[in-house]
Amino acid sequence: MLLAKITEQVEKLALRTNPQYAITLLGKMPPSVMASLQRRRFRETLKIANRTPFYSKQFRRRNIDIRKISHPAELGDFFTTSDDLKVYGAEAFLAGRPDTVFETTGTTSAVPKHIYFSNSELNQMGRMSALGLYQLGLRREDRVLSAFDVSFWVSPAVVRTAFQYLGCFHAEAGKISPLEFYERAVIYKPTVIFGEPSWLVRLTEIAEKRGIWPVKFIFAGGENIAEDTRSEVERVWNAPFHLNYGQTESFGVIGVECAEHDGYHRNDMNFFFETPESNEDGEGELVYTTLTRNVMPLIRYRSTDVTRMVDERCKCGLFAKRIAKIRGRVDEMIVCGMGNISPWVFAELMNGVPNATDEWQVRIWHENRRDVVDIRVEASGLNVPGVHQKLIDDIRQNMRMRFPDFQKNLDMRLYELRITGVERGSLRTGRKLRRLIALDAPPRETEYADRDALAQDIELVIG
Numbered sequence: 001m002l003l004a005k006i007t008e009q010v011e012k013l014a015l016r017t018n019p020q021y022a023i024t025l026l027g028k029m030p031p032s033v034m035a036s037l038q039r040r041r042f043r044e045t046l047k048i049a050n051r052t053p054f055y056s057k058q059f060r061r062r063n064i065d066i067r068k069i070s071h072p073a074e075l076g077d078f079f080t081t082s083d084d085l086k087v088y089g090a091e092a093f094l095a096g097r098p099d100t101v102f103e104t105t106g107t108t109s110a111v112p113k114h115i116y117f118s119n120s121e122l123n124q125m126g127r128m129s130a131l132g133l134y135q136l137g138l139r140r141e142d143r144v145l146s147a148f149d150v151s152f153w154v155s156p157a158v159v160r161t162a163f164q165y166l167g168c169f170h171a172e173a174g175k176i177s178p179l180e181f182y183e184r185a186v187i188y189k190p191t192v193i194f195g196e197p198s199w200l201v202r203l204t205e206i207a208e209k210r211g212i213w214p215v216k217f218i219f220a221g222g223e224n225i226a227e228d229t230r231s232e233v234e235r236v237w238n239a240p241f242h243l244n245y246g247q248t249e250s251f252g253v254i255g256v257e258c259a260e261h262d263g264y265h266r267n268d269m270n271f272f273f274e275t276p277e278s279n280e281d282g283e284g285e286l287v288y289t290t291l292t293r294n295v296m297p298l299i300r301y302r303s304t305d306v307t308r309m310v311d312e313r314c315k316c317g318l319f320a321k322r323i324a325k326i327r328g329r330v331d332e333m334i335v336c337g338m339g340n341i342s343p344w345v346f347a348e349l350m351n352g353v354p355n356a357t358d359e360w361q362v363r364i365w366h367e368n369r370r371d372v373v374d375i376r377v378e379a380s381g382l383n384v385p386g387v388h389q390k391l392i393d394d395i396r397q398n399m400r401m402r403f404p405d406f407q408k409n410l411d412m413r414l415y416e417l418r419i420t421g422v423e424r425g426s427l428r429t430g431r432k433l434r435r436l437i438a439l440d441a442p443p444r445e446t447e448y449a450d451r452d453a454l455a456q457d458i459e460l461v462i463g
């Protein structure tokens with residue numbers, strides 16, 4: 001206990017010093033000391049959580065005596081889910097007075113989740129992020145230009161705080177069109193660029209045509225990127241492309257890549273990570289418990305992301321252990337150039353479109369450096385001239401009216417949208433129709449992949 005207390009003081013001290021010294025100091029911490037620090041913080045967090053309406057009720061109902069719990073696994077099958085946040089409301093999770101809030105949209109509905117924080121929590125996450133960015137080479141003399149979307153998104157606030165600790169020059173462009181960003185960035189010639197992966201790919205296409213300037217690295221968050229696309233971006237800029245992994249619920253930073261690009265260095269100081277339901281390869285849903293949050297602590301929060309814990313030391317030499325690259329999502333949400341998409345989005349796109357049925361399927365793949373979102377919907381009357389085109393027009397119209405954010409990404413050409421009406425009864429092969437399918441490569445069959453080809457087929461049949 002005393003050792004843990006000393007460690008905590010060392011950590012506090014380390015984070016106040018310059019990043020290089022902090023990394024060295026924290027790197028000297030033996031694993032046993034880290035483990036005892038985590039347990040101490042975990043017990044403290046349980047006490048804080050027990051003050052919230054949600055956790056006190058849950059613990060009581062399950063006869064959990066928190067005084068007897070010293071490891072998250074001892075909570076058995078108790079977890080917190082994103083549904084809990086929606087059903088009970090964020091207020092049921094509050095243990096202290098918040099200073100700020102961020103939002104994140106759900107995977108199964110349009111209702112956003114609200115996650116509250118204090119300014120001191122923001123500062124703490126900012127300091128940890130500063131260490132990660134320093135390790136990647138960000139220094140005081142750098143000029144950062146960020147295109148992170150500032151609207152209710154946690155990441156811009158966290159990196160802004162990190163920049164203060166690093167003392168570098170920075171400006172926030174917001175998520176403006178990549179072309180506008182390019183034209184305005186030329187003046188500042190940023191040495192480091194922040195943005196979402198699909199947006200950065202578009203910026204890179206423009207830069208390839210119009211010219212680059214010297215860049216130290218590119219930093220992305222908010223979604224994943226295919227490795228061949230990453231290499232392409234790196235080739236054009238002649239600079240590394242690093243990814244951050246996080247969630248709004250976790251206050252952004254769960255882990256950050258190092259130059260090795262072999263998983264994310266995890267933030268064990270602020271989280272207790274587990275993969276309690278892992279398979280024989282050790283892969284399972286990442287579950288985390290916050291260790292330093294007083295406003296809205298989360299106990300065993302299901303991230304819905306599938307990964308593996310990596311405890312071997314990384315080639316880069318950084319003290320922090322890792323989680324492997326994210327394998328996929330437990331639920332059906334897919335993150336791509338369109339945004340965070342879930343089945344409900346497409347149900348809403350099809351809603352009210354004459355001739356469209358409830359039988360539809362969406363396939364997503366990567367082709368020519370861009371995500372393709374391919375909607376196939378079973379429709380009636382396709383042999384009548386004009387019906388197929390009207391089907392496509394109506395769905396596109398619904399997109400413009402109902403999902404301005406997805407339309408915005410389409411206008412910026414962050415992804416390609418294909419819509420095809422198909423014959424009744426052609427999609428369902430099993431009992432259940434899989435709504436969203438992420439493909440590793442473009443589909444080989446040409447049957448309905450190309451709507452122009454289909455339109456020609458229809459014309460042939462009619463004419």
Ligand SMILES: [Zn+2]
Nearest residue numbers: 258260314316
């Ligand atoms: Zn590393």
